[in-house]
Structures are given as structure tokens and as C-alpha cells.
Amino acid sequence: MSSLFEILTSDYGIHLAILIGIYLILSQSLNLTFGLGQLFNLAHIASYAIGAYATALLSTETEASFAVCIVASVALSGLFAITLGGIALRLANDYFSIGTLAFSAVVSALLINWKSVTHGVLGIAGIPRPVLGVTDFYQNGWFLILLLVFVVIVQAIFYVLMRGRFGRTLRALAEYEQAAATLGKNTSMIRNFAFLFSSAAAGLAGSFFAYYLNYIDPSSFSLQEMIFVLTIVIVGRPGSFFGVIGATIFLVLLPEPLRFIDLPSAYLGPLRQLLHAALLFGVVWWKRDTLFPTQRKV
Amino acid sequence: MLTLSDLVVSFGGNKVLNGISCTINEGETVGIIGPNGCGKTTLFNCISGLVANTSGTIALRGVEIQALEPHERARRGLGRVFQNFGIFREMTLLENVLLALESNTSVISGFLPWSKKTKGLSNEALSYLEQVGLAAKANEKAASLSGGQMRLLEIIRTLALGSDMFLLDEPTAGVSPRMKEDVASLIKKLQGLKKTVLIIEHDITFIQKFCSRVIVLNEGVIVLDDTPEKVRADSRLKEIYFGSDAA
Numbered sequence: 001m002s003s004l005f006e007i008l009t010s011d012y013g014i015h016l017a018i019l020i021g022i023y024l025i026l027s028q029s030l031n032l033t034f035g036l037g038q039l040f041n042l043a044h045i046a047s048y049a050i051g052a053y054a055t056a057l058l059s060t061e062t063e064a065s066f067a068v069c070i071v072a073s074v075a076l077s078g079l080f081a082i083t084l085g086g087i088a089l090r091l092a093n094d095y096f097s098i099g100t101l102a103f104s105a106v107v108s109a110l111l112i113n114w115k116s117v118t119h120g121v122l123g124i125a126g127i128p129r130p131v132l133g134v135t136d137f138y139q140n141g142w143f144l145i146l147l148l149v150f151v152v153i154v155q156a157i158f159y160v161l162m163r164g165r166f167g168r169t170l171r172a173l174a175e176y177e178q179a180a181a182t183l184g185k186n187t188s189m190i191r192n193f194a195f196l197f198s199s200a201a202a203g204l205a206g207s208f209f210a211y212y213l214n215y216i217d218p219s220s221f222s223l224q225e226m227i228f229v230l231t232i233v234i235v236g237r238p239g240s241f242f243g244v245i246g247a248t249i250f251l252v253l254l255p256e257p258l259r260f261i262d263l264p265s266a267y268l269g270p271l272r273q274l275l276h277a278a279l280l281f282g283v284v285w286w287k288r289d290t291l292f293p294t295q296r297k298v
Numbered sequence: 299m300l301t302l303s304d305l306v307v308s309f310g311g312n313k314v315l316n317g318i319s320c321t322i323n324e325g326e327t328v329g330i331i332g333p334n335g336c337g338k339t340t341l342f343n344c345i346s347g348l349v350a351n352t353s354g355t356i357a358l359r360g361v362e363i364q365a366l367e368p369h370e371r372a373r374r375g376l377g378r379v380f381q382n383f384g385i386f387r388e389m390t391l392l393e394n395v396l397l398a399l400e401s402n403t404s405v406i407s408g409f410l411p412w413s414k415k416t417k418g419l420s421n422e423a424l425s426y427l428e429q430v431g432l433a434a435k436a437n438e439k440a441a442s443l444s445g446g447q448m449r450l451l452e453i454i455r456t457l458a459l460g461s462d463m464f465l466l467d468e469p470t471a472g473v474s475p476r477m478k479e480d481v482a483s484l485i486k487k488l489q490g491l492k493k494t495v496l497i498i499e500h501d502i503t504f505i506q507k508f509c510s511r512v513i514v515l516n517e518g519v520i521v522l523d524d525t526p527e528k529v530r531a532d533s534r535l536k537e538i539y540f541g542s543d544a545a
Contacts, residue, residue, distance in 0.1 A: 164411045165400045172386050172397055178348050179384035181368035182377070183459060184401030296382070 014140045016253065018212055021147040022205050023248045027232040028158045028241070029201035034230070035238035036167055037194050038174035038295070042226060043084055043100040046107035047077040047199035049221035051206025053111065056124040056216050066130035070207055077203025078196050080107075085195040089188060093295075104226070111218040123217025127210050137211075147208055154201055155245070161197060162241050170194055171239070176296040224273070231280045238291065251276070299324040299494050300345070300463060305354035307337070307344050307518075314340045316518035318354070322463075327485075327495040329505035329526065332515035333539060338498045339381060341515070342465045346378045347371045358463070373401065377461025381468045381498075383448045387441035391432055391451055394440055395423035398459040426458045427451075430484065446477020453484050463494040470504055482507055502530060514538065 007013045026048055033039045051073035058064035058072055088099035111118050118124070129137045130146065137143040161167055169190050172180040181187050210216050228251070236247030255272040263271070284291060305318040314337045322328055330338050343349040345356060347368035356364045363371055378384065385394055399419045407415050427433040430450040435443070440451060449469055456464060469485065470478050485508055488495055499505045505512060505526060512529045514522035516538045522529050529535060 160410060164409055164416070165396075166409070168389070168393055168397060168400075171389065175386050175388055176384060178368070179378075179380060179386070180397070181348070182346050182372050182384065183398050183455070184369050184372040185397070186367070186369045 011140065014144050016256065018140065018144050018147060020249055020252045021144065021151045022208050022212070023229070023232065023252055024151050024245060025154050025201055025205035025208070027229050027236070027244050027248050028155060029198040029205070030229055031233050031236070031239065031241070031244045032158060032161060032167075032170070033194050033198040035233050035240070035244065036162055036174065037170045037191065038238075038292075039089075039191065039194070040094075040097040041100050041195070041198070042097055042223075043080075043088075043104040043107070044198065044202055044229060045221050045223070045226040046104040047080055047202035048206040048209070048225075049107055049111060049218075050080050051077045051203030052210040052216050052221070053118060053124070053206075054203070055207040055210040056127050057117070059127055059211075060124060063128075066132055069130075069211075070204065073203040073207035074200045075203075077206070078200040080203075081195040081199030082192070084199070085192040089191050089195070104223070108218060108221065111221065118218075121217060121219075123215060124210075125215045127214045127216070129214070130211055143212065147212075150204065150208070154204065158197075158201070159241055162239075166190070166193070174295070178297060227280070228276060231276050234291065235279060235283050237287075251279075254279075299326075299359060300496075301355075301357040301360075302345075303355045303357070305341075305344065305356065306352045307340055307349060308352045313352075314518050315344065315351075318515075318518075318520060320513065320520060320523060322494060322496060324494055325489075325492045326511065327489055327497070327508045329502075329509040329512040330496060330498045330515060331500065331502060331505065331512060331529075332521075336515045337518045338515055339467055342378065342467050342496070342498065345371075346376055346465060372459065372461070375460070375462040377456035377459055377464045379449075379452050379456055379464065379466045379469060381471055383445075383452060383472070385440045385443075385448050385452050385455070387439065389440060390437050391427055391440055391443075392420060392423050392436040394451060395426050395455050395458050396420065398455045399423055402460055423458065426454050429487075430454045430480070444474070444477065445472035446474055446480060449473055449477070449481050450484060453481070453488075457488070457491075457493075461493070464488060464496065466495060466497045468498050468500070470499065470501060478504070502526065 030041070030044045033041045054073040054076045055069040058069045084100065084103050088096055088103065091099045112120055129143060135142070137146050169180065169185050172185065173187055173190060177187055209220070232247045232251050233244055235251060236244035255275055258268055258271055300322040302318050302320050305315055306313060307315040318341065330341070332338055340349060344351050347366060351364055355362050358374055358376065363374065396419055399422055410416065424433055424436055427436050432447060432451060440448065443451065453466070453469070469481050473481055482504070485495065489508060495508070497505060497509065509526055512524065512526045513520055514529060514535060521534055521538060522532055
């Protein structure tokens with residue numbers, strides 16, 4: 001018991017808890033659109049990147065405060081969602097996913113090639129930790145407490161969204177859009193709002209990611225990262241609030257025992273990806289009949 | 299109440315509805331019959347906004363609605379019941395009715411799942427389910443219902459929406475003979491509430507129970523518009539269904 005407490009309060013335990021916190025925001029926000037709304041949004045990681053870069057640039061270039069960075073990250077990711085939703089939500093089914101993937105690719109290309117702003121593949125270093133009044137969050141323990149406050153707030157907001165009338169309407173749209181429309185539901189507005197909430201929360205996660213690592217580069221926001229978040233939602237059961245929380249903790253911790261196996265680091269990375277891929281494939285195969293139901297039409 | 303003027307719907311040059319003009323009066327129950335593919339469901343889709351009309355106008359209480367989105371038409375009182383069951387099978391019966399009730403409240407109202415407003419709406423939804431004998435199954439998934447029960451749920455949900463015009467697309471399709479009587483009772487209840495009802499149905503005997511007027515569609519045009527007795531006696535009806543030799 002005492003050894004478990006020691007692990008949890010060690011630098012390593014706190015590091016894992018911070019990762020879990022960031023991924024909890026990122027995966028629960030994807031759960032709203034992809035899990036509940038059946039919107040196969042592959043640009044979620046782009047919202048995460050926009051949030052991270054907004055914080056990185058503002059805090060390093062203008063020394064903006066924590067509040068300004070957080071608000072800017074959330075607002076810019078939200079703006080991205082409005083633009084993306086305005087275009088991609090006009091597309092149906094697979095075309096929608098391809099559209100969001102294209103948006104994600106554009107953001108990725110901008111991060112690499114808009115060197116005067118993003119510093120390209122070199123990334124942005126020296127991102128300072130947040131400071132609130134006389135309290136700074138350079139110690140990971142304090143940073144974890146700050147993050148947990150936001151995690152709890154975001155999870156509470158998403159719980160209300162998913163369990164209340166908003167989530168109910170989103171589920172109705174996912175199952176039978178035309179029937180929902182004839183029940184007085186403004187289908188495009190509901191989906192745009194779902195996109196907005198989801199993307200804004202991903203921006204917040206990105207902001208904390210940038211603050212935590214003090215350094216970001218485009219490789220942190222690759223398609224591989226998108227697949228990892230998607231795996232969390234699928235393993236947790238799309239649309240399940242507590243399932244996704246459990247899956248986030250499970251999947252962040254899953255590859256950790258590999259660290260203690262005596263293997264060269266060149267093998268460890270691919271092995272971790274292999275583990276996630278096998279798990280994703282297994283769950284999709286096992287739940288293939290219920291994971292992606294076909295939308296009913298007149 | 300509802301006036302269709304020279305309504306045309308084309309799919310890639312093929313005119314599915316070709317100049318439909320008629321008026322449905324308030325409180326009237328009208329049956330729509332015709333062979334498969336004659337445009338009955340397309341007519342309902344067009345009225346409810348799921349299919350755009352190529353030309354012509356649709357006026358509800360004197361106001362043209364053809365440019366409105368389906369949800370805007372629903373909020374003006376147009377209720378739709380689908381042939382292939384428009385219920386949400388993965389949701390509970392209570393949630394199905396709640397969705398309709400929530401459309402009549404502000405977005406903020408009942409936003410919190412545990413608010414008094416939400417509890418009030420849940421009680422109201424239960425009272426609607428009681429009317430069709432489904433209150434005991436309120437927390438079960440709608441997928442567990444029989445065809446007849448699904449139909450009752452869909453109609454009562456449309457009533458909960460506050461619709462005053464009901465577009466019922468084959469309400470007895472997939473319904474057992476015993477449950478057909480329950481569906482018929484519910485339609486009679488709608489008539490008692492002075493609702494305007496349009497029913498697409500193949501079973502003219504079923505339609506005769508409620509309708510004082512029957513419209514016969516064939517190849518996208520109105521062929522007959524008269525009382526059920528006169529329509530039944532008209533030789534053109536047999537011609538439409540069985541060909542010119544039968545007449």
C-alpha cells in the first residue's frame with residue numbers, strides 16, 4: 001500500500017497523472033462529437049494543436065498571462081471548429097471524415113511550413129509554466145493540481161452536455177437525422193455547437209500540453225496521436241462518459257510496464273504503437289456490429 | 299389549413315410529383331392512396347421539408363413554407379409519422395417523448411439533467427405514454443417494442459410535439475391486426491382533438507373508418523379527390539391498380 005502511494009506521489013506518478021488529465025479533456029471532448037454524435041471527426045487533433053500553439057506563441061512572444069493564453073487557445077480552437085463545421089458538416093458520412101482529415105492535413109502543413117510563426121519542425125521551446133498571482137506552477141505537483149481543477153470543470157460540463165437534452169438531441173441526430181428534424185430539431189445548429197464545444201475543449205487540452213512540456217513541435221500533433229485518442233473513445237465505448245474516463249486511464253498506463261522490460265528504445269516506441277493498434281483492431285472486430293450503426297433514412 | 303399549388307418535385311428530370319394542387323381544411327382527415335411509386339411518400343417528404351420542391355407553393359395557414367427547413371415547419375405545427383418508424387430505437391420511450399416536449403421549451407430550460415424543469419417534462423412525457431398504455435415500458439429501449447407499439451409511440455410523440463397537422467405515412471405498415479385497432483383508436487383520438495390528419499394507406503377499408511375524403515394519386519398527379527364511397531365506386535381506381543382491362 002505504501003509503495004503504491006510512493007509511486008503515485010513520485011515524479012513519475014505525477015507525470016502520468018498529468019498525461020491522464022490532458023488526455024481526459026482531449027478524449028472526452030472527442031467523445032461528444034464522435035462518440036455521441038457519430039461524427040467521425042479526424043481534425044480533433046488539429047484543434048488540440050491550435051490550442052497548444054496559441055499558448056506557446058502568446059506565452060513566449062508576448063509573455064501573455066495564463067488567463068489570456070487559456071482564453072485565446074479555447075477561442076482559436078473554437079473559431080477553427082466554426083470554420084471547419086461550416087464546410088465539413090455539409091458533407092455526409094465518409095466524405096465528412098475525409099473533409100476533416102483534409103483540414104487536419106492543412107493545419108499540420110501550416111505548422112511545419114509557416115516557419116516565421118511556428119518555427120517549423122524546430123518547434124517552440126522555452127514555454128514558461130503558468131503563474132497565478134504569487135503562485136507559479138513550475139513544480140509538477142502544483143501543475144497537476146491546477147490541471148485537475150480544469151479537468152473536473154471540463155468533465156462536469158461534458159457530463160451535463162452528454163446526459164442532458166443537448167446529448168439526447170445529438171444521439172437522435174446520429175440515429176435518424178430526418179426524424180429529429182421533423183421533431184423541430186435544428187440539426188445543423190446542434191452539430192455545429194457540438195463541434196464548437198468539442199474543439200474548444202481540445203484547445204484547452206493543447207494549452208495545458210504546451211505548458212507542461214515547455215516545448216512543442218508538429219510531431220506531437222500527428223495522425224498517430226489522433227488514432228490514439230480515437231482508440232481511447234472506441235475502447236471506452238463511444239458515447240459512454242465513464243467508459244471513456246476508464247479507457248483514458250487504462251490506455252495511458254497500458255504501455256508503461258514496457259519501460260521496465262529490458263528492451264532497446266528503438267523497439268519500445270514501435271511496440272507501444274503495436275499494442276495500441278492490436279487493441280483498436282480487437283475492439284473494432286469484437287464490437288463491429290454496434291460500433292458504427294448506419295444512419296436510418298426515409 | 300394546408301394549400302398545395304401546382305407542386306412539382308423532380309429527381310434528375312423525372313417528375314415524381316407533377317402539378318399537385320389541393321386544399322386540406324382544418325380538422326379534416328384525408329386519406330391518400332395510390333399504387334407503389336406514385337409519389338405519396340414524396341408528397342409527405344415535400345410537405346415536411348425533407349425533399350425540396352422543384353416548383354409550386356406550399357402554404358400552411360396562408361403562409362408559404364416551401365423555403366423553410368424541416369425543423370421550422372415542425373415548429374409551425376407539421377407533425378410527421380414515418381412509414382419505416384421514425385422513433386429512436388436506441389433511446390428509451392421516455393427519451394423519445396422528451397425529445398418532442400423539449401422542442402417546445404427554450405434551449406436553456408431543462409439544460410441540466412437533474413433540474414426541476416427536466417423532472418416536470420419527464421412527468422409530462424410519462425402521462426403521454428400512459429395514454430397509449432406504454433408507461434410501464436418508459437425506461438426500456440424503444441427497440442424492444444413491437445411494430446404496433448412503435449407506431450403508437452411515434453404518433454403520441456408527435457402529439458407531444460404539439461403538432462396540429464399529422465402526416466401519417468402508412469400507420470398500419472408492420473402492425474399486427476390486433477394492434478391496428480389501437481392505432482385506429484389513437485387516430486380517432488386525434489380527430490376528437492380537432493387535429494388535421496393526412497393518412498397514406500393501402501387499406502381503403504381502414505381509411506374509410508376516419509376519412510370523409512380520399513385523394514388518389516397516380517404517376518405524380520391527383521386522379522381522384524372525393525368521398526371514400528365515390529372513390530371506391532369509380533372505375534378509374536380499378537384501372538390504376540389493375541390496368542385498363544379490369545375497368
